[in-house]
Amino acid sequence: MPENREKQWHSLGVEEVIGNLQTDTQTGLRDGEVQKRQTEYGKNQLTEAPGRSILSMIYDQVSGPLTLVLLIAGLISGLVGEFEDTVVILAIVVLNAVLGVFQENKAEQSLSALRKLSAPAARVVRGGQTKDLPASELVPGDVILLEAGASVPADARLVEAANLKCEEAALTGESVPVDKTTERIDDEQAGIGDRENMVFASTTVTYGRGTAIVVATGMGTEIGKIAGMLQSTQQEPTPLQRRMEELGKLLGWFALALVVLVFIAGLLRKEPPFEMFMTSIGLAVAAIPEGLPTIVTIVLALGVQRMIKRNAIIRKLPAVETLGTATVIASDKTGTLTQNQMTVARAFVNGESVDVSGQGYEPKGEFTIGGETPSHELDHALSLLLTAGALANDAKLEKSETGYNMVGDPTEGALVVAAEKAGLIARELNKEWKRVAELPFDSQRKRMTTFHQVPGKHHFAEVLNGDIVAFTKGGPDVLLELCTHHYRDEKIVPLSDSDKESLLQVNLSMAEEALRVLGVAFRSWDSVPAQDQLTPESAETDLVFIGFAGMIDPPRPEAREAVREAKTAGIRPMMVTGDHKATAMAIAKDLGIMETGDVVISGAELESIADEELAEKIKHTAVFARVSPEHKVRIVEALRSNRQIVAMTGDGVNDAPALKRADIGAAMGITGTDVAKQAADMVLLDDNFATIVTAVKEGRTIYANIQRAIQYLLSCNVGEIVAIFAAIMLGLGRPLTAIQILWVNLVTDGLPALALGVEPPEPGVMDRPPRDPKAGVFSGGLGVLIGLQGAMIGVLTLIGYYWALTSGRSVEVARTVAFGVLAFSQLVHSFNVRTRNRPLLKVGFFGNTWLNHAFLASGLLQLAVLSIPAVEPIFDVVPLGWTEAEVIALLATVPLLLGELTKWLFRRS
Ligand code: ADP
Numbered sequence: 074m075p076e077n078r079e080k081q082w083h084s085l086g087v088e089e090v091i092g093n094l095q096t097d098t099q100t101g102l103r104d105g106e107v108q109k110r111q112t113e114y115g116k117n118q119l120t121e122a123p124g125r126s127i128l129s130m131i132y133d134q135v136s137g138p139l140t141l142v143l144l145i146a147g148l149i150s151g152l153v154g155e156f157e158d159t160v161v162i163l164a165i166v167v168l169n170a171v172l173g174v175f176q177e178n179k180a181e182q183s184l185s186a187l188r189k190l191s192a193p194a195a196r197v198v199r200g201g202q203t204k205d206l207p208a209s210e211l212v213p214g215d216v217i218l219l220e221a222g223a224s225v226p227a228d229a230r231l232v233e234a235a236n237l238k239c240e241e242a243a244l245t246g247e248s249v250p251v252d253k254t255t256e257r258i259d260d261e262q263a264g265i266g267d268r269e270n271m272v273f274a275s276t277t278v279t280y281g282r283g284t285a286i287v288v289a290t291g292m293g294t295e296i297g298k299i300a301g302m303l304q305s306t307q308q309e310p311t312p313l314q315r316r317m318e319e320l321g322k323l324l325g326w327f328a329l330a331l332v333v334l335v336f337i338a339g340l341l342r343k344e345p346p347f348e349m350f351m352t353s354i355g356l357a358v359a360a361i362p363e364g365l366p367t368i369v370t371i372v373l374a375l376g377v378q379r380m381i382k383r384n385a386i387i388r389k390l391p392a393v394e395t396l397g398t399a400t401v402i403a404s405d406k407t408g409t410l411t412q413n414q415m416t417v418a419r420a421f422v423n424g425e426s427v428d429v430s431g432q433g434y435e436p437k438g439e440f441t442i443g444g445e446t447p448s449h450e451l452d453h454a455l456s457l458l459l460t461a462g463a464l465a466n467d468a469k470l471e472k473s474e475t476g477y478n479m480v481g482d483p484t485e486g487a488l489v490v491a492a493e494k495a496g497l498i499a500r501e502l503n504k505e506w507k508r509v510a511e512l513p514f515d516s517q518r519k520r521m522t523t524f525h526q527v528p529g530k531h532h533f534a535e536v537l538n539g540d541i542v543a544f545t546k547g548g549p550d551v552l553l554e555l556c557t558h559h560y561r562d563e564k565i566v567p568l569s570d571s572d573k574e575s576l577l578q579v580n581l582s583m584a585e586e587a588l589r590v591l592g593v594a595f596r597s598w599d600s601v602p603a604q605d606q607l608t609p610e611s612a613e614t615d616l617v618f619i620g621f622a623g624m625i626d627p628p629r630p631e632a633r634e635a636v637r638e639a640k641t642a643g644i645r646p647m648m649v650t651g652d653h654k655a656t657a658m659a660i661a662k663d664l665g666i667m668e669t670g671d672v673v674i675s676g677a678e679l680e681s682i683a684d685e686e687l688a689e690k691i692k693h694t695a696v697f698a699r700v701s702p703e704h705k706v707r708i709v710e711a712l713r714s715n716r717q718i719v720a721m722t723g724d725g726v727n728d729a730p731a732l733k734r735a736d737i738g739a740a741m742g743i744t745g746t747d748v749a750k751q752a753a754d755m756v757l758l759d760d761n762f763a764t765i766v767t768a769v770k771e772g773r774t775i776y777a778n779i780q781r782a783i784q785y786l787l788s789c790n791v792g793e794i795v796a797i798f799a800a801i802m803l804g805l806g807r808p809l810t811a812i813q814i815l816w817v818n819l820v821t822d823g824l825p826a827l828a829l830g831v832e833p834p835e836p837g838v839m840d841r842p843p844r845d846p847k848a849g850v851f852s853g854g855l856g857v858l859i860g861l862q863g864a865m866i867g868v869l870t871l872i873g874y875y876w877a878l879t880s881g882r883s884v885e886v887a888r889t890v891a892f893g894v895l896a897f898s899q900l901v902h903s904f905n906v907r908t909r910n911r912p913l914l915k916v917g918f919f920g921n922t923w924l925n926h927a928f929l930a931s932g933l934l935q936l937a938v939l940s941i942p943a944v945e946p947i948f949d950v951v952p953l954g955w956t957e958a959e960v961i962a963l964l965a966t967v968p969l970l971l972g973e974l975t976k977w978l979f980r981r982s
């Protein structure tokens with residue numbers, strides 16, 4: 074069907090489109106046909122712009138100040154005839170660039186894997202079944218279902234549009250949503266914005282519902298034609314990454330000044346100019362923390378990958394750091410704190426409460442009153458309730474070999490299942506009671522209405538007096554406001570204020586049992602209301618109340634523990650739900666979110682109080698109930714005005730503003746709409762509250778690990794500077810040659826630094842309050858610690874050097890000893906950095922496998938350099954005797970002893 078690619082689909086009638094694409098709006102494409110078309114049309118995705126090339130990464134690596142310094146050094150060595158040095162320096166430049174490119178490439182890859190993970194899904198009808206599939210699998214002819222919040226997965230011609238509105242700014246620049254229809258448009262040349270019977274890839278559904286037939290996929294879509302290629306979005310650097318860049322620049326200047334200083338001091342001390350020059354270069358290399366930005370990025374990337382395994386996808390890298398500072402988690406109830414496994418357990422009709430048995434989505438269960446089968450009147454009312462509930466409904470119960478599967482909103486799914494328990498099959502009901510119009514659900518109104526043709530034969534002749542019936546379901550309090558009558562004993566009778574009062578009382582007592590309660594009502598119509606009458610204001614009035622359905626939605630078993638963990642970590646969990654106050658409170662208390670002294674604020678109260686009052690009240694609020702998405706924005710603002718760092722969850726289209734405003738917006742992976750996911754910093758693959766807490770823990774660990782890598786690299790650098798600077802100033806000559814400094818800096822340091830970046834979480838990470846976001850990386854004594862530990866390494870190196878010199882050994886031997894002490898004491902020191910104040914013996918000395926490996930690898934490399942005769946001249950090393958080896962070993966263990974001693978003193982103080 075390649076000729077289809079150029080068809081003007083909007084100017085064809087629905088039948089023509091169906092014929093052209095050989096599909097069926099009821100059953101969709103058959104699987105065999107799908108496969109054929111997948112080979113023909115390829116994947117439904119935009120070809121990605123190539124990522125950063127290896128060449129540009131290499132360029133980035135070698136264009137830094139470090140390489141420049143080294144190249145100049147190499148050149149000068151060559152000029153004065155020291156070709157060996159030139160070769161070694163060049164080798165080190167190459168090695169360093171290769172390592173850098175390798176690491177960066179890995180970081181880049183894991184970040185681009187992230188982008189793929191958050192790719193959108195599509196709801197498709199294929200082979201008569203409704204399923205959710207990755208959007209990339211769509212082919213022309215596929216029948217897709219659209220609902221509010223979905224991003225349109227491909228270009229498609231609408232065959233059904235119920236109040237469907239799309240926001241097409243990505244394509245047309247117009248941000249006001251467009252009303253969609255199914256009618257044919259005569260003008261073949263109509264612009265994209267005028268093709269109201271089409272939906273386009275990369276736009277989003279903001280309201281309503283629709284069914285459409287895919288006409289173009291991938292690069293054949295309008296957005297594909299415009300964009301040509303998807304520009305892979307560059308990740309924003311995190312605050313820490315930015316600070317490290319700045320630190321690097323600062324230290325670069327510092328290095329330069331130091332080099333000049335040492336060079337002059339050396340000349341004054343009558344050191345040979347060339348050697349002095351090389352030493353200064355080495356010092357510069359020591360002072361520039363070249364590896365730091367890359368290490369920060371790698372630790373971030375590795376951490377983000379670990380988070381994926383824990384079901385948290387980070388969409389914006391800075392969120393990793395923010396997570397560690399979170400002080401409040403404002404979470405949805407339904408699905409996040411609860412299992413979202415709704416089951417109708419109770420119905421209330423005709424003044425009686427009916428128990429419904431059965432579990433999960435399997436449509437098997439009994440309706441009983443106090444163990445007895447209901448009477449005829451009750452049965453009648455019950456089947457009206459169930460029929461209405463199943464019809465004002467968009468969920469689909471699919472049976473598969475493994476059991477029952479629900480596609481759609483679990484709240485609605487529960488009603489479909491309940492109806493089927495009474496033999497009322499939604500799929501069949503929908504054929505008899507054809508849906509002719511609807512007012513879709515939105516979380517502002519908290520209800521929805523569908524209009525149906527009343528079939529010729531049915532059981533409700535006494536009460537349905539019109540050709541059309543409208544069924545409305547929604548929050549009971551909201552719904553009862555709209556009811557003027559109720560259904561009693563197969564009759565419609567007026568609903569008095571006291572009736573209303575007692576029904577609200579019933580609702581309340583059901584809600585207090587943690588049931589999620591929906592009310593159901595109907596209204597008869599002579600004909601489908603005209604378009605201008607088809608609004609909530611005029612159509613959802615004068616309703617006849619039928620009854621309530623109360624569903625259980627058990628709390629997630631892991632949520633209680635997560636709430637406790639959050640509280641010990643100084644993070645306040647808070648429930649923000651559209652559900653009834655009593656239901657919300659029952660669950661909040663059960664989970665420990667709400668404790669004595671905490672209060673509940675309802676959406677209505679929220680509206681009546683000013684921002685300042687809210688900011689004050691929110692300090693003691695554990696639950697917000699019956700709130701709308703707009704309220705969430707105010708909640709975030711109020712918390713932020715109290716200097717809280719807020720993580721907030723959301724799923725719907727209207728949640729997007731609150732998700733953006735929160736410090737960490739977390740969208741639901743399963744029930745979340747595409748719009749919410751796009752606005753979020755993080756996606757919870759399992760919709761689970763506990764996942765947020767885990768992510769916070771990871772966030773804290775990642776930050777601590779970055780600090781460890783920084784602490785290690787900088788303290789080593791300080792050590793080198795101290796040793797060289799002090800020796801020259803004391804007139805002891807140069808304790809290390811340039812090559813030796815290069816080697817330690819670029820080879821033996823790097824591995825332990827990386828390994829420290831993947832330390833497992835410390836047992837206490839969730840026992841302390843959140844980090845202050847304004848405190849710098851070096852706060853809390855880290856800066857001082859780096860200085861002290863650096864001084865220790867420097868002094869140890871000096872001692873080694875001094876001992877060899879004063880015991881009559883040659884300067885070459887003394888340098889070799891210094892070289893050995895420096896390298897090994899740094900390696901030993903890496904274990905100090907694992908914990909700040911807990912004894913290693915208690916923590917487990919070898920708890921970080923990566924560090925053990927890094928220690929071994931770097932240690933063996935250093936041993937090789939010191940003992941293989943062939944390489945000795947390259948590193949200005951001479952063979953050592955046993956005494957020297959023992960001195961090195963002795964001095965190299967000092968960091969550990971000192972480290973443990975200070976930790977001990979620190980704990981005692
Ligand atoms: P939540 O899911 O946290 O309760 P929502 O904004 O999704 O918040 O829903 C708000 C209220 O609207 C619910 O408490 C319920 O009373 C009602 N409601 C939810 N889903 C539906 C639906 N599909 N049809 C009718 N009413 C609904």
Ligand code: MG
Nearest residue numbers: 407484516651
């Ligand atoms: Mg909901």
